[in-house]
Amino acid sequence: MADIPSTSSGLIHFDFVTSKRGGRVLLLEGHQYYQKKEYKNGSSYWRCVNWPKCHGTTTIMLTENKIMKSTVHKCQKSIAKNEVRKAISICKTKVSEDFKKTIPTVYREAVISLKDASDDTIKEFPSYKNVKSNLYKKRNMAVGVKKTRYAIATDVEVPDIFQKFLLFDYKYKNNRIIAFASDTSRDIISREKHFFGDGTFKTCPRPFLQLYTLHADVGSSEKETKIMPVLYALLTNQKQSAYNLLFTLIKKSIPNWDPMKFTVDFEAAVMSTLEEKFPEASIKGCFYHFNRAIWKKAEQLNLSKNKITRKHVALLTVLAHLPPEAVTDGYLYIMEDSPTDEAVTKFNDYFVKQWFENNLMKDKWCCYGERHRTTNKLEGWHAILNRTLGKSSNLVQFLKTLEDDSIYQKILSTKTNQRRPEQIEYDKRINNIVNRFTSGEIMVDLCLEKLCPFIFKLFTRIVVCQRIAFVVYQKVMSSE
Numbered sequence: 001m002a003d004i005p006s007t008s009s010g011l012i013h014f015d016f017v018t019s020k021r022g023g024r025v026l027l028l029e030g031h032q033y034y035q036k037k038e039y040k041n042g043s044s045y046w047r048c049v050n051w052p053k054c055h056g057t058t059t060i061m062l063t064e065n066k067i068m069k070s071t072v073h074k075c076q077k078s079i080a081k082n083e084v085r086k087a088i089s090i091c092k093t094k095v096s097e098d099f100k101k102t103i104p105t106v107y108r109e110a111v112i113s114l115k116d117a118s119d120d121t122i123k124e125f126p127s128y129k130n131v132k133s134n135l136y137k138k139r140n141m142a143v144g145v146k147k148t149r150y151a152i153a154t155d156v157e158v159p160d161i162f163q164k165f166l167l168f169d170y171k172y173k174n175n176r177i178i179a180f181a182s183d184t185s186r187d188i189i190s191r192e193k194h195f196f197g198d199g200t201f202k203t204c205p206r207p208f209l210q211l212y213t214l215h216a217d218v219g220s221s222e223k224e225t226k227i228m229p230v231l232y233a234l235l236t237n238q239k240q241s242a243y244n245l246l247f248t249l250i251k252k253s254i255p256n257w258d259p260m261k262f263t264v265d266f267e268a269a270v271m272s273t274l275e276e277k278f279p280e281a282s283i284k285g286c287f288y289h290f291n292r293a294i295w296k297k298a299e300q301l302n303l304s305k306n307k308i309t310r311k312h313v314a315l316l317t318v319l320a321h322l323p324p325e326a327v328t329d330g331y332l333y334i335m336e337d338s339p340t341d342e343a344v345t346k347f348n349d350y351f352v353k354q355w356f357e358n359n360l361m362k363d364k365w366c367c368y369g370e371r372h373r374t375t376n377k378l379e380g381w382h383a384i385l386n387r388t389l390g391k392s393s394n395l396v397q398f399l400k401t402l403e404d405d406s407i408y409q410k411i412l413s414t415k416t417n418q419r420r421p422e423q424i425e426y427d428k429r430i431n432n433i434v435n436r437f438t439s440g441e442i443m444v445d446l447c448l449e450k451l452c453p454f455i456f457k458l459f460t461r462i463v464v465c466q467r468i469a470f471v472v473y474q475k476v477m478s479s480e
Helices: 079-097 103-112 119-124 128-143 183-191 240-253 268-277 287-300 307-321 324-336 342-356 376-389 395-412 421-438 444-479
Strands: 007-009 012-018 024-028 031-038 043-048 057-061 066-070 166-172 175-180 194-200 210-217 227-235 261-264 282-285
Touching: 012 079, 024 057, 024 079, 031 057, 031 079, 079 103, 079 119, 079 128, 103 128, 166 240, 175 240, 175 395, 183 210, 183 227, 183 395, 194 227, 194 376, 210 240, 210 376, 227 240, 227 376, 227 395, 240 268, 261 268, 268 282, 282 287, 287 307, 287 342, 307 324, 307 342, 307 444, 324 444, 376 395, 421 444
Parallel strands: 194 261, 261 282
Antiparallel strands: 007 012, 012 024, 024 031, 031 043, 043 057, 057 066, 166 175, 175 227, 194 210, 210 227
């Protein structure tokens, strides 16, 4: 039961808190009272909490903010104790209602609220060590679980307050998958056709390994992007068997789900699962991840600093813009003038093995005709989630954040989300070059040469990020 707010008028101030048994306690003029009677005229009779040692009583008319009658107390009054009990009561209310705030944060706010309190009140205020167990117990009771942090996935209890948000909860032996989706999101999953998938690890509550999310295109156009998260799943591993089970359970929970396209990163376990579970669906990899992998390899082989080798790498990356049937011709054109030094040869071997002749990846890195070439929208969403939650959130804070995000995304999806003019122009210029090729106006060699400059802006961003990450990594390793 939430604590009852205080009522005040004029010079008389009535404060109420909740007792351990759920009853009301009146805090008045340095004394504390339990209610014993309520009269027909609206007044109520209260006894001192120290009864029968103290026979202090009071009769109040709450509706008129008036003390009708009082008797003398034998116990000593303490304004400080009342102020402290009121502050702790506020703490208990907050931990029972605001699940996003940590218990230490709530306690800290209570301490800060005492900045103008008397010295006696500050001395009377309990330490965090002395109140934390009661505050945690209060929160756990509010959400309907025994605890909010777990060491074993199969021990996790989904709090009662999130049962409506829960899509399914699978538990077998040491395996556990829990997925969440609002009613609105379930309808979207049933009717939409293009989905995006990605996982994040930073904010995933222990003992789960990752949060895997599905996002859906809910009406994007050339000028607008409308992609929203529709499903959140907690996984204990990244094995293909886990993804297989995840998508099986989603299909079982939402029988009308009939996806026609997936855009994901190049995680082999995910792509293999999607091919197996949805043989009719088109599966595309993220163009940005494709570029990042290629330029990372180029950096390792020291090919990004030389103008000739840098262009060679760029030409191979823009193959992704060609129609699938033209990729081989484009590749052969690039290889005709390929540098012949050892580093480039190693790079070419990598490209062929990893991308060009890899049965799993082949065609999936081709983004020809795709309105959405990347999963950057998902990466951005994950970044916001990571900033919001931090690294040490418990299950309740985590799920409350996801539930609130689901509501936020539902509202946001009704608003327009205009793309930046430079993004639209960028796409138009690329599409214009490719259309000139497919119409026969230009050959594949000229098409690739014209596309090549578009990749250098992306290359610069990728390489800078990779170099920064490498410097940070070196500093971390040197400090250990």
